[in-house]
Amino acid sequence: MPIYRAEDLQMFAQEVFISIGVSEPYAKIAADALVRANLEGVDSHGISRICIYAKRMMETKTINATPNVKVEKKGTSVLLVDGDNGLGQITSFIAIQEGIKLAKETGVAAVGVRNSNHFGAASYYCQLACTEQVASMVFTNSPPGIPPWGGIKPFFGTNPIAFGFPASNEKPIIIDMSTSVVARGKIILAAKQGDSIPKGWAIDEQGFDTEDPCKALQGAVLPMGGAKGFALALAVEIFAGVISGAVYGPHVRSIYEEIEEKANVGHFFVLFDIEKFMPINHFQQIMTAFLEEMKNVPKQPNVTDILFPGERRYSEWQKRTKEGIFLSKAVDNELQSLAERVGVAFPQALAADSSKFKTINLNMSIKKAACEKPFEEV
Structure with missing residues (x-):
């Protein structure tokens, strides 16, 4: 490589x-x-x-290379951002920066984003907030991948949830996870490499558990934690898709589809200025003690270190x-x-x-499989 x-x-x-x-x-x-x-x-x-x-x-011209991103203040602590169908990274960078400014004024800021596209890793925006000593919650919806609990057809996206908390050292606490039991990209990678997937990751088109990544991609990825993951995916969809004014569920378009429609992905950011709650130095002292105490919890056999998210x-x-x-x-x-x-x-x-x-998000057993058609990540 x-x-x-x-x-x-x-x-x-x-x-x-x-x-x-x-x-x-x-x-x-x-x-x-x-x-x-x-x-x-x-x-x-x-x-x-x-x-x-x-x-x-x-x-296809389905992403605008020269967007006119508009930021509208809708209340004391509320911003609504229209991405003009630009790159999700650009729209979200503007949204998070404007949200940080507002949080510094009011203590808390909520930012809804519509008319956007895939914005990459949610952790990136949490990191931007952490550099300004601002805690954050980040949500985004995505093309259908998860069925509603009990269903077999994808309806919700894998809908990531991310949290960011600045710490006293260079390592912020970054929690970034999809609401599916596994990122769909891992299943796509398994299909491309001819590997199998573990049971419990996905179901086929008939709703049966499958170890075949190709059948999984034709079926659906399962929500993490069963009904609890489904509930989280639904909550993210409401924040990012409904409240933001974007589209929701099956109406979110994949950038890999051969269509001429825009994706209209939605994002939602909530930002908290820690200084408004307590002096930042005091917060950092508490966080240092908190993390040290957590890391000193007795460890399981063969565990050398307890790591915090991020x-x-x-x-x-x-x-x-x-x-x-x-x-x-x-x-x-x-x-x-x-x-x-x-x-x-x-x-x-x-x-x-x-x-x-080694990529940190790959853990698959080896069992050859071949898809009749290629799948792309969403």
Whole structure:
């Protein structure tokens, strides 16, 4: 697997966006969000996404490369953002920045976003808030993947929920999870690699549990925790799809569908200025003591350290910042083809041992399977 410096991939992504017509400031934002996901080991939401974004902006015109994002204040602590069908990373960056400003004034800010697109990793926006000592809750809806509890047809998206809390060191607490038992991207990856999936991840079209990723992609991913995960997915849909004024459930369009409709994805951000609740230094002291006490809980056999959410991401970020980002051969080929198409130079790969790199979200058994048709991640 080829390995690249993060800064080289980020500059490449930025130049690709600019070549398509995205303004330089917006191109920097989108490139940063994508490469940050790669640095944290969440490659499914990283630079590989730029290929479908480019197709949507250049060919189908179903993502607006030059959006006029509008922010409207609807109340003392309420903002409503219309993304004008722009990249989700751009719309969400503007939304989170404006929300942080408002939270600094009022203590709490709620920001609804409509007319947006896939915004990448929800953790990115929590991290932006943490740098300003602001706690956050982030929701987004997505194309159908989860059935309502008891159903067999996808209705809700995998609808991520994320929380961010600044801590006294460089490592914020970042909780970022889908409401499905597993990210659909893992099942897609299993299908591409010819692997099986564990029982309990998904059902086929008839509603039966399946270990075949191809049948799972034709069926539905199951919600985490059974009915509880279904309830969380529903709640996210109401925040991001209904309250924001976007679309909901099966009406959210996938960027991978061969259609000429816009996705109209919705997001919802809630931001809390910690300083309005207590002095930030006092908060950090409490958080340090809290985390130390948690980590000192007696450990299970073979457990060397108790990690808080976001700690593993931070460690992977440190490692990949120093050693580079690996890309699968398929993604590498796709990016090089895109580079040729838009006339942007592709960076030179590093000479390194890629065997020491592992994505942090892959845990599958080996059992060959083959899909009749390819599936793309949503």
